[in-house]
Amino acid sequence: MHVHDETTARLAEAILAYSVQRMQMDPPPLDHGSTARELADRAGPTITATGIGGLEALRVFAEVLGPACISVDHPRFLSFVPAAPTEASILFDLVVGASSIFAGSWLEGSGAVYAENEALRYVADLAGFPAAAGGVFVSGGTAGNLSALIAARWRWRQRAGGRHDRTRGLIITSSGTHSSVASASRAMDADVLVVPADEQGRLHTEALDAAIAGMSAPDLERVFAIVATCGTTNAGVIDHLDGVADAAERLRIWMHVDGAYGGAGLAAPSVRPLYIGIERADSFIVDPHKWLFAPFDCCALIYRDPEIGRLAHTQHAEYLDVLHGSGDEWNPSDFAHHLSRRARGLPFWFSLATYGTEQYTEAVETTLQVAHAGAELVDAAAHLELIMRPELSVVMFRRTGWSPAQYQDWSDRLLLSGAAFVTPSAWNGETILRICVVNPRTTVGDIAMIIESLA
Ligand SMILES: *Cc1c(COP(=O)(O)O)cnc(C)c1O
Numbered sequence: 001m002h003v004h005d006e007t008t009a010r011l012a013e014a015i016l017a018y019s020v021q022r023m024q025m026d027p028p029p030l031d032h033g034s035t036a037r038e039l040a041d042r043a044g045p046t047i048t049a050t051g052i053g054g055l056e057a058l059r060v061f062a063e064v065l066g067p068a069c070i071s072v073d074h075p076r077f078l079s080f081v082p083a084a085p086t087e088a089s090i091l092f093d094l095v096v097g098a099s100s101i102f103a104g105s106w107l108e109g110s111g112a113v114y115a116e117n118e119a120l121r122y123v124a125d126l127a128g129f130p131a132a133a134g135g136v137f138v139s140g141g142t143a144g145n146l147s148a149l150i151a152a153r154w155r156w157r158q159r160a161g162g163r164h165d166r167t168r169g170l171i172i173t174s175s176g177t178h179s180s181v182a183s184a185s186r187a188m189d190a191d192v193l194v195v196p197a198d199e200q201g202r203l204h205t206e207a208l209d210a211a212i213a214g215m216s217a218p219d220l221e222r223v224f225a226i227v228a229t230c231g232t233t234n235a236g237v238i239d240h241l242d243g244v245a246d247a248a249e250r251l252r253i254w255m256h257v258d259g260a261y262g263g264a265g266l267a268a269p270s271v272r273p274l275y276i277g278i279e280r281a282d283s284f285i286v287d288p289h290k291w292l293f294a295p296f297d298c299c300a301l302i303y304r305d306p307e308i309g310r311l312a313h314t315q316h317a318e319y320l321d322v323l324h325g326s327g328d329e330w331n332p333s334d335f336a337h338h339l340s341r342r343a344r345g346l347p348f349w350f351s352l353a354t355y356g357t358e359q360y361t362e363a364v365e366t367t368l369q370v371a372h373a374g375a376e377l378v379d380a381a382a383h384l385e386l387i388m389r390p391e392l393s394v395v396m397f398r399r400t401g402w403s404p405a406q407y408q409d410w411s412d413r414l415l416l417s418g419a420a421f422v423t424p425s426a427w428n429g430e431t432i433l434r435i436c437v438v439n440p441r442t443t444v445g446d447i448a449m450i451i452e453s454l455a
Contacts, residue, residue, distance in 0.1 A: 011054040016094075018062060023090055027074050027441070030418045034068040075441040076420035076450070081233065081261050081287075084439035085295040085347070092350035093295045096343050103343035106329030107322070113330055116345035119352055123286055123300045126266035128279030135283075135302040135309065136335040137345035141260030142180035144285035144301040147313065147336035149184050149225055151283065151303065152254030154312035156224035159252075170222040172211070174203035174239065176232040178258060191222070200388050201235040203228060205243025212247060225254040230275055230284075231262010234425060234434065236394030238262060241277030249280070257284035260299065262392050264291030264438075267357070268364040271392060283309075291393070291438040293363060294348035301336060309335040363440045367393050371437040374447035381451050387427055393437040395447075396427060399454050404431040410454065420450050 022028065034042075042064045046052060052060075072083045085093075103109040103116065116137055124133045138144050149171065157164050169190040173181050176197040185192045195211040197203050212220070226248050228239040241257065248255035257263075257278050263286025265271045266278070278284060283303045288294035303309040314324070314334040323331055333339050352360070371393035378397045379386045387396040399407065407424040414420045425434040433454075435447065 007054070011058070014055055014058055018058060019090075019094060023087060027076075028071045029067065030074045030077065030415070030421060031067045031070050032415050032418075033070065039064065039068060070415070070421055073439065073441075074421070075439050075443065076422075076446050077439075078435035078437065078442070078446075078450070079421050079423040081290045081436050082438050083289055083296065084293055084441065085289075086293045086351045086355065088354040089294050089347040089351035093347045095350075096346045099343075101343045101346075102340065103346075104333035104339055104341050105323045105331045107331075109332075109343060110329075112343040112346055113332055115349045116332065116343060117330060119288075119345050119349040120300055120302060122352055122357060123263075123288075124302050127263075127275070127281075127284055127302070129284075129302060129304060132306070133302055133304050134306040134330070134335075135300065136332040137341075137348075138299045138301050138336045138338065139297040139344070140289070140299045141178065141258065141285055141287050142183060143336065143338070144260070144287075144299040145178070145180050145227070145256070145258055146184040146187060147301055147309070147338075148256045148283040148285065148303070149181075149188060149190075149227075150337060151309045151312040152225035152256060153188065153190070155254060155308050158311075164221075167222055169224045170219060171225050171227060172208070172223055173227040174208075174229070176201035176203060176235065176237070176239070177227055177229055178233050178260065180260075181227050181258070190224075193219075193223075197232075197239075200237050200391075201232050202237045203239035203244065205240045205246070208240075208243060208247055212251070220251070223251060223253050225256055226251075227256045227258060228281075229262075230257055230259040230278060231265060231392050233261055234394070234427070235388065235396060236262060236390060236392040236436070237388075238265075238274045238391060241275060242280075243277070245277045245280035248282075254282045255280065257281045259284055260287040261290050261436075261438075263287070264364055265368070265392050267292075267361045268368055269361070270365060270368060274391065288345075288348045291364065291367070292348065292360065293351065293440075298344050298348055300345070300348075303335070306335060313337060315339055366440045367437045367442070370442055370444055370447070371395055371435075373444045374435065374437070377444065377448055377451055381454075383455055384451065387432060394434060395437075396425070396432055396434045398430070398432045402431075407431050407433065414450075414453060419453065420446070422450060 101112045103112045172193045174195045174197045228244040230238045285301050287299045289296045289298040375395045378384045385398045
């Protein structure tokens, strides 16, 4: 350990060769999960007193553990929200790992933080945020939503001048919102008012206004944020952001927009008008690890006024105060609920620098076209029913006459055969199918193949 000898050199060669080979697979094997018992039998003991050696550990990973992980970047991985990191972003992830960067403070990581901020600027510009906007890359949408809501609550309490220091806060959101908002509210011990979304899962201005009109005065006092979603996870629809912004302005409360999945659509002119109003938000998030082609884990959290994020989150201690020297350095640790952090925005930055933003726009447009063409195929198939025309890149549909068990059997068989990964979802209590296209390598032919397998 801690020596660079011939063994290290051989391991470096093997690891680079493995990484390059994995990247060049087109497509990689889809693979599927295993039980812990099977894995234990096949992997054998790996952590021992004297070590099994890097080459052997790599063999165990390549032959046993890796194949027990479903390849999220496979073009027919269409469940949940898949991922499709670019070649440049994957390669640079190796560089970030090799560089031992602490990216929490300007003092320690100024070069990395500068580059991350360039990438955040690209995202902020997509949303039309002002020049003063800024934020930080956190692990994912869950961490981003929590951190934004903590800043929102901080501002609410600050403005109340002590009156609300012990008041339980209240978040207004909709039934289409991602589960992470409820999770944040539990972590913050706050309440959530869930406004019913329309039949397609979208939050409408009228429903929001009606819900607000029905609130008691003491409850209205407790509201510190409205959370809107641009690209709901299940249906991929966008809330009426302008109407949400009007309400937030009227109530003088924080507007947060969750674009973890759908925020990437801001880069696509064909759907950009659907996002009007996002430029009025106080904060928003987008996960580049979802639809902006970065490796896990990477969520961009942007504040309109980063100073609020900083005041809400900065940790103070004898051993940390040296970081807050002159006050104008950008310390990413100060803008979210974390301290130590990997420079997880760098692979995204490197990829943006490598390819240019136009290729991002094209790649997002490609996935939108494939999803929309796929929806037309579904619509034309006698055995399938489209649940709604896709707004972004999620297609929801039912296989007529199937029970939940039939959906699950089909899904299991598809995965085990290595053909595709499409899990059942639910819509208004009914088991349905849902595919989410974020991989520019996914083709209409891939969707046609899945449709055929449902006959
Ligand atoms: C995926 C998703 C999240 C959670 O993001 P993670 O990166 O998985 O933590 C939050 N909101 C929406 C709308 C999402 O699609």
